[in-house]
Amino acid sequence: MKIRFDSRKEHNPTREQGLEVLYAPGKRVAFRLRWYLILFLVASPLLWFVGKVLYGFWLVDAPAQLRMPVVELRARDAGVVTHLDVRAGDRVEAGQRLIQLDNPEWRARMAQLQALPAGLEASAPQSIDGHERQVLSRQLERARQRVGQVQALLAQGAATRAELIAAESERDARESDLLAFDRRQRELSQRPYGEARDLLQQHAEQAWLESRLQGLELHASAPGLVAEVLVGEGENVGPGTLLMRLEGMGEPVLWIYLEPRYGRYAQAGQPLEVRMPDGNWLKARILQQADRAGRLPSDLRSPFAASQLGLLVPAALEEPLPERWRVDQLPLQTRFPNDWAGVFSAGR
Structure with missing residues (x-):
């Protein structure tokens, strides 16, 4: 299509088919503006691309996310x-x-353990056992003394042979009781683990359950x-x-998705600016050199981006972060000052 502005109306814009038109000059201006607007709309993608290239020569921008601890x-x-x-x-x-x-299962097991006899001392009270042996020893000693007394009386003719036999039988019975007691105690002490082991296991299991329930x-x-x-x-x-x-409540970390071609900016100490959602700019600084790459989240991808991968660069804000922007994964925009020396050295 060829656009011409030298028609007959252009030479005589105030007349239309032989009649005088009062609004013809204004219509002529609107006619021009309409075509200029069409040309601007058609050329807008090219203008946007040229503007993006020129902006990239002056400043480098990259998407970022705010990560709270x-x-x-x-x-x-x-x-x-x-x-x-x-x-x-x-x-x-x-x-x-x-x-x-x-x-609930641990609670039920705890109730079962608490219902069992608790305490190692209840199964084998050493104090009671010692007292019982002392009683048996005293009874045996008295029986032996009784035998000695009867033998002395028998020699004097004051006692009979039957009384001596009865005293000796009493002594033998007391010795048998003491021997049975010692045998019983020896069997309990020689039993491998036995009831003592069971009680220790019971206490250990109960302590374990209490600690897990507290956890x-x-x-x-x-x-x-x-x-x-x-x-x-x-x-x-x-x-x-x-x-x-x-x-x-610690300081947040800013993760920047920097294009690999701008990797020279991913150096520790590199200054940059962060644009907050309200339009304010905050100063920040790179924490360390990038050591890995990551895929950009869908909400950070630009429509004309050539690559969806970027260097993950951590940065920290040098100014206090407003309380209303302490939001995890908040999308932000960062801006680096262009390194002209690096651009020219790379070009050479």
Whole structure:
């Protein structure tokens, strides 16, 4: 299509088919503006591309995400969620209880152990055994004295042979009782482990159950903000199940997705600027050199980007972050001052 502005109307714009037109000069201007607007719309992609190239020569920009220090709270053992003390968005202090789990099987086993006879001393009380042996020894000693007295009386003719036999029988009975007691004690001491071992195992199992049940009550290790709660009361969870996420109150880290061709900017100490969602710019600095690459999240990809991979560069803000922007995975835009010396050296 060829656009011409030298028609008859251009030479005599105030007349239309022999009639005088009062608004003809204004119509002529609108006619020109309309075609200029069409040309601008057709050429806008080319103008945008040229502007992008010129902007890239002056400044280097890259998408970024704000990452808050997040702590994942997971279940150590299987159990049932009995109490949820916090909700998403609540602030917590160090030591505050967050969630309470319970294990009914462990509770039932604990009740069984508590119903059994407790205490090693109850099965073999050494003090009672020693007292019993002393009684048996005294009885044997008196029986022996009785035999000696009867033998002396028999020699004097004051006792009969039957009384001596009765005294000796009493002595033998007391000796038999003492020997039986010693034999019983020896058998108990020679029994391998025996009841003592069972009682020790009972105490050890009970202590283990108490420690595991106490571990089902989870507390906050540091002050923070509850970012997400992933379970509900009455829900069964297994070992390693993710229960909730906590955002710490520490300084956030800015992860920048820098194009590989701008890898010279990924150096420790490199200054940059971060554009916040409200339009303000904050100063930041690269923490360390990039050591890995990552795929850009879908919400950070530009429509005309050639590559969806970028160098993952960590950076820290040098200015205080406003409280309203302390949001995990907040999308941001960063800007690097162009390194003209590096560009010219690379060109040479």
